[in-house]
Each structure stands twice: as C-alpha cells, then as structure tokens.
Amino acid sequence: MTETEEAFLQLQPDEFHATGGTDDWRVLFWGAQAFYRTDSFAQAAAFVGDIAQAAAAVGHDPDVDVRPEGVAIKTFTRADGALSRADADLAVAVSAAAHARGLVADPSVLSVVGIAVAQDAGIDVRPFFESVFGYVRVGEEDLIDPLRRGPHLWFHELTPPKPGRGRTHIDFSVPRDVAGERMQAALAHGGRVVGDGEIMPQTWTVASPENHGVDIAGWADSMA
Structure with a gap:
C-alpha cells in the first residue's frame, strides 16, 4: 500500500x-x-x-x-x-x-440538518423527492444536494405501517458537547423527550408542544 x-x-x-x-x-x-x-x-x-x-x-x-x-x-x-x-x-x-x-x-454553532422521510414497506418515494429537490442518491437510503448545501433526506420504513400517510421529522446533528444543552433548552420551551431517553449516546428524540419530531443527535461525534 x-x-x-x-x-x-x-x-x-x-x-x-x-x-x-x-x-x-x-x-x-x-x-x-x-x-x-x-x-x-x-x-x-x-x-x-x-x-x-x-x-x-x-x-x-x-x-x-x-x-x-x-x-x-x-x-x-x-x-x-x-x-x-x-x-x-x-x-x-x-x-x-x-x-x-x-x-x-x-x-x-456547528450543525447539520436532515429530513427523515418515512415510507410504507415496499414503497420507494425517493424518485419523487429526487425530482423535486434535484438531489443525488448516496447508498440505499439517502439523497443529498450535489453541492452539499441543503439538508440531506433520509428514507426509512414507517413503523407501524400506515399506507398513504407520509411522515417526516427533522434530524439535527450537533457536537456531542452541545447536544444535551440543546435538549434541555427544548424541554424548557415546552418540548418533551419521546420514549425512554437517550436512543444513542448524546442523542434524544424530542417533540414540540404541537408534536413536531426532532432528533437531537450527538452520536456522530463519538461513535465508530
């Protein structure tokens, strides 16, 4: 080599x-x-x-x-x-x-915003978003801006299945030493943690008072 x-x-x-x-x-x-x-x-x-x-x-x-x-x-x-x-x-x-x-x-001040797009089993809505956004495919689950400016799109199966009902939530990637502070600030402004707490190291799913979902993700800064 x-x-x-x-x-x-x-x-x-x-x-x-x-x-x-x-x-x-x-x-x-x-x-x-x-x-x-x-x-x-x-x-x-x-x-x-x-x-x-x-x-x-x-x-x-x-x-x-x-x-x-x-x-x-x-x-x-x-x-x-x-x-x-x-x-x-x-x-x-x-x-x-x-x-x-x-x-x-x-x-x-560092962050990366992504949009998670849920789809029913056996359904692939990537071509639709690909045409609307002008994005390109990376792997089997992602679309990205070819100039790496806009938020990426991640596609996953909806659980439990609900045919015909598209859902999205926001993925917010931040440094691991910032994630907990952002989560606490969200709770202080009416948010709530969804589930049992951390879903991965320094990562939480939080919901707004109107049930908008956001994953505050610090895991990328520490995990292999």
Whole structure:
C-alpha cells in the first residue's frame, strides 16, 4: 500500500479526535467541521487563502463557507461523510493556520440538518423527492444536494405501517458537547423527550408542544 492510499483509509471519529491538533473540530453527519470567528469579511477571505494552501499541501480539498462572522470548514473523504487520515491532516493544518492568525474556534454553532422521510414497506418515494429537490442518491437510503448545501433526506420504513400517510421529522446533528444543552433548552420551551431517553449516546428524540419530531443527535461525534 502506498503512502497516498494509506492516507485515504477510513478513519473512525474517535481516531480523528485522538489526532493531536484537532481539538477545534467536531464530527457531524457528512464529515468533520470547524468554525472560526472573524472580525470582517476581508479577514475571513484572507483566512480562506490559508485554507487553500493547507489543502494543496495535504492534497485534499474541503468545503468552505465564508461569512463576515467567520469561516466554516467541512472535510470528508467518501460521499457518505466517512473520514480518512487525510481529513485529520487537513484539520490539523487548517487549525494551525487559524491559530497563527489569532482566530478562535466556536464549535457551538456547528450543525447539520436532515429530513427523515418515512415510507410504507415496499414503497420507494425517493424518485419523487429526487425530482423535486434535484438531489443525488448516496447508498440505499439517502439523497443529498450535489453541492452539499441543503439538508440531506433520509428514507426509512414507517413503523407501524400506515399506507398513504407520509411522515417526516427533522434530524439535527450537533457536537456531542452541545447536544444535551440543546435538549434541555427544548424541554424548557415546552418540548418533551419521546420514549425512554437517550436512543444513542448524546442523542434524544424530542417533540414540540404541537408534536413536531426532532432528533437531537450527538452520536456522530463519538461513535465508530
């Protein structure tokens, strides 16, 4: 195996976090992310130049969102968001560049929104949503924006079956050190936990006072 091939072997979230220099980063749905606050758009744009240099040195390109308030960076290796050593190397290089500019990370603002679409057994509504959204398929259950901007769509069977009654709920991926705080805030504003509590580590299904369902998910930041 060549050094390049080894760099792109799958890396689990815990292995990513164990890499020195990745403290600013969190693993959410579809990749690892960091957000660095800036004082102006000009400062943010200058930092993007540093990110470009880091990406060229590592040989791995991230997604970058630039705003006057800061710069968000997302890195992943596979279309399903799986990570590799290249992602960890890029994260380390980007963090070093940010710190050299005196920029501070703010993981509390990181999130990924997904829409879970329930369907009856034997029914596949993906072609309908594919045509409406202009999304592309990833695996057997997901549709994603080809430019990775909008929320992903996850398709699953409705339990118990209820033919002809489509249902959706929102999946909200956040850092594991933020998930519990978001859940408690939801409860303080009239929400309730559905079921017996945590359905996965740092993950809860909560319902609004009008029974809107949201999965607050911190599991991606810690589970293999």
